[in-house]
Amino acid sequence: MTSKTLYQKLVDSHTVKVLDAENVLLFCDLHLMNEYTSPQAFAGLYEQGRDVSMPGQNVAVVSHVIPTHVQTVRTIQYAPAALQATNLKKNCDHFKIPLFDTNDRLQGIEHVVSPEHGMIRPGMVVICGDSHTTTYGALGALGFGIGTSEIEHVLATQTLVYRLAKSMRIRVDGVLPLGTTAKDLILMIIGQIGAQGARGYVVEYVGAAIDALSVEARFTLCNMTVEAGARGALIAPDAKAIDYVLHRATDISPDVQNQALTHWATLHSDPEAAFDAEHVFVASDVAPHVTWGTSPDQVLPISGHLPSPSTWPTGPERRSAEQALLYTGLLPGDAIEGTPIQHVFIGSCTNGRIEDLRAVADVVRGRHVASGVRAMVVPGSGAVKMQAEKEGIADLLLAAGFEWRQPGCSMCLAMNDDILDSGVRCASTTNRNFEGRQGRGAITHLMSPAMAAAAAITGTITDVRQLEPQA
Template sequence: MSNRTLYQKLVDSHLVSRIDEQNVLLYVDLHLMNEYTSPQAFSALDARGRAVRRPHQQLAVVSHIIPTHAESPRVIRDEASYLQAQNLARNCERAGIRLLAANDPLQGIEHIVAPELGLIRPGMVVLCGDSHTTTYGALGALGFGIGTSEVEHVLATQTLVYRLAKTMRIDIDGALPYGTSSKDVVIWIISQIGAQGARGYAVEFGGSTIASLSAEARMTLCNMTVEAGARAALIPPDRTTFDYVRTHAKSLDEAAWQAALADWRELYSDADATFDAEYRFDAHAIAPFVTWGTSPDQAVAIDEPIPDEAAQATPEAAASLRRALDYMGLTASRSLAGTRIDRVFIGSCTNGRIEDLRVVANIVRGKRVAPGVRAMIVPGSGSVRRAAEREGLAKTLIDAGFEWREPGCSMCLAMNDDVLDAGERCASTTNRNFEGRQGRGGRTHLMSPAMAAAAAMTGCITDVRTLMGEAS
C-alpha cells in the first residue's frame, strides 16, 4: 500500500485488530512507568487477580518526587513521596520489572534515560503515563502519554485500545539564525499555531532545518510538541538517528543491526502521502524566544514587545492576556529584556541532556551567577551527570556559582522540594509555564538553555546573543 504517512505505517505495523473506523487495538513494544501514575494500575491488577503480561517490556523510574540536593545515598524524606517510591519498588519486585530507583546509577527522568539506554529505536510504539512521551518521535518511534486506566491495560495485555489521530506535517527550512536552538524553534511554532493548534494530530516534522538538528535537539522539539496539543510527534529516521541509536543500543550485534537498518530505512512518509493539515515555515523568522504568560503559546522573541489587548483576535483572548499578565506581574507592549529574575532552573526532560549542559557551560565559563539569583543545574540522568563531570562541565558550572544537583524532574513541577516561592520569577528550560506549575504563585518564563544561562549571568531576561561573543 502506497501513499501512507509515517504515522500510518507505525500504526499499521502494530495493529492487533481494528475495532471500528476510529479505534484499533495497538501492540506496545515498550512501556515506561514512574512513581505517580502507576500505583492505581497495579492495585487494579491485584484486585482482578491479573499478572503483568510481559515484564521485560516495562521499565520503571523514580523521577518526579525525588529530591535532587546533593546527598549520598539519596533519601526521600517526604512521607507521601517515600510511600510512592516504596510502592513502585514493591510492585516492580513482585512483577519482575526493572526499576531504576533513587540510588541506581542509571536513575533519571524516563524520557532521558530510555533513549540513552538504547531502549528507543525507530519503528517502535512506546507508552508512558506522562504526556511528554512524544519525545521518542525524535528517533522515529511512536510515543505518547496514557492515563492510569490505560497503564493497567498495557500491564495486563501489552496492548492498548487506541483512537487514531489525524495527521499534520510541519516543514521548516533554512539555517537556524545565530543564537537559536530547537527550544526556540518549538516555542516559536507553538506561538504561531497556538496551544491547541495541533490538538488531535500526530505531527510529522520535516525540512532542512529539522534535518540539521542533532538527535538530542530533536528530542527537545518532539518533547514540547505536546504543548500545542499534539498526540504524537515524529521525525523520519535518518543517518543522525541511526548514529545515535548505534551508539546507545549496545546489545545489537552487527547482523541484528544490519537487519534493523533495512527496516528502519523504510520509515518515511510516501511521496504521495496526504496530511490532514500542513504548515511550512522559514527558519530565518526564528529568534531566541521567551514566554511572557501562563501558556506555552504566550511567547515572543526577545527583541519584540509583549502583545497588548488590541492585538488579540477575540474578547476571550484579550481576557486571557490580561489574566496572564496580572499573574506574571508584567505590562503589555513592553519588552521582556531586562526583567529581573530570582531563580534559574536548567534541566527537565526537555533540556536536561549533555548537549544542553555543554551549551550552558560554554556561555558561563569565566563568569559568575548574578548576585541575588539562585541558579540550579539538574542533569536529566546519572549518566548525564557523570559525563558532565568527566568533560569538566560540572566544574565550570560550579565555579560560575550554579548548584550542581542530582538527577530528577526537580523544579519542572512542584512534586518535590525544589519549588518556587510565591512571586519568585524563574528563567526555566522546562516545558510548561502554567500558574503554579513550579510552585504556588511562582512565575515561570520558558526559554532555551542558552537564554537561561544568560539570565543567570545578568540577573535578568537577556538576549543571549549579546553574550555569545564573549563565550570561549
C-alpha cells in the first residue's frame, strides 16, 4: 500500500470525484460563514432558485463588523455593516442555517466559536470565507479559506472544486524556552522561510516542541501559518487534541465515539510518506519575537536591531523593507526593544482564547497600564468572556487600567468602530501588520499576549522575560 501524508489521507477521504491531475471535487464537512463574505453567495442562490443542500453542515457567525464597546444591547451603528448583519440573519432564517447572531451570548469570532463548541473534529474538511480557517489543523482537520463564488457552490452542493496542494513538513525539535510561546515560534518560522515560503503547500507540524504545545497554542500556530503563504496547516491529532474534542462534542454517542477513535488513530502521516519540502527548527533558538515592518515576515527577536535595506541587493525585498521603515517611522539599526507604543490590542482569532488571557493576567497582576497608553482586551467569544470573568481575569484587567470589551474581531482588521488613528503605534496580538490594517496610517507590531501585556505596562516594546514576577 502506498504511504501517504496526513494531508493526502484527508483529501482522499473527502474526494467525491477526481476532475483531473490537479483538481478534485471535495466534500466539505463544515462550512463556516460570516457577515461580510457571504452576501453575494446568498444572492447567487436566490438568482438561480437554488436551496442550501445541507443547512446543518453550515454555521454562521456575526464577527467582523460588530462593535465591541460595552452595550446592554449590541447595536451596529454603521449602516452598511448593520445591513450585512441583518441580511445574514435573514438568509440564515430562510435557509435554516444555525447563526450566532449579534446578541447571542455565545457570539464571537468564527475560528474561536466553532472549536470551543465541538464543531471541529479530527479528519474533517472545514472551509470558510476567511483565510485563517487554517486554525483547525490544530485538531487534525483540513481547514482553508475560500472565495465568494466558492461559498455559493458549497452552499448549493456541500462540495468544492479543489486544487491540490503540495505537502511540507516542519519539524520543531526540543522545548520552547521559558517566556516564549507558540506565537513567538510561528513568527520566527515566518521570518525564516518568508511570507511566501509555504505558498502552494499544506504544512504539517511535527516534533517534540509541537507535541508539548497545548491545543490552544496549536490553534495559534496553525492560524498564522497562512501568513507564510500556506494553503493549510496540520498537526496529527494526539491525546490532547482528542480530549479537547470529546470534552466539547457532547453529542457523540458511545458507539459513534468508539468508531471515531478508531478512525482518528489513522490520522497521521505514514512513516515512509514523502513530502515535497521540509524544514527543521530548534525550539531552544526561539526568543520572544516582534514584527518591525508591514509584513509578518519582517520580524525580529526582541534583542534584535532593525535591518539596513541599503546593504541588500536591489530588488523587491529591499524596496519592501525601505517602504516598511518609512511607514513605521523606524530607522535602520534601531533596537526594537524600547520602541514607545501608544496602544495595545489583545484579542483576535490568533490570540483571543482563555489561555491567552490567562497569560496576560499573569503579566499584569500587581501592575498598571502605563500613562498615555490605551490598552484593550477583546475576548474571542462569549464563552471566553464568561470564563475570564468567572476566573477574575476581567476584574484584574479592569483594575489595571485595561478596557474589557465584548467579543468580536475588533481591531484585528478595523472593519468595525475599533480603529486606530494615523500614526498610533500598537502592540497587537493579531495576525497581520499590513499598512492600514488597524486603521489608515496606524502602525502594528505583532507579538504574543504576554509581550503585549508587558508593552501595556511599560509603554514600550519590552522583553516580558525582564519583568519581575509579582505576588
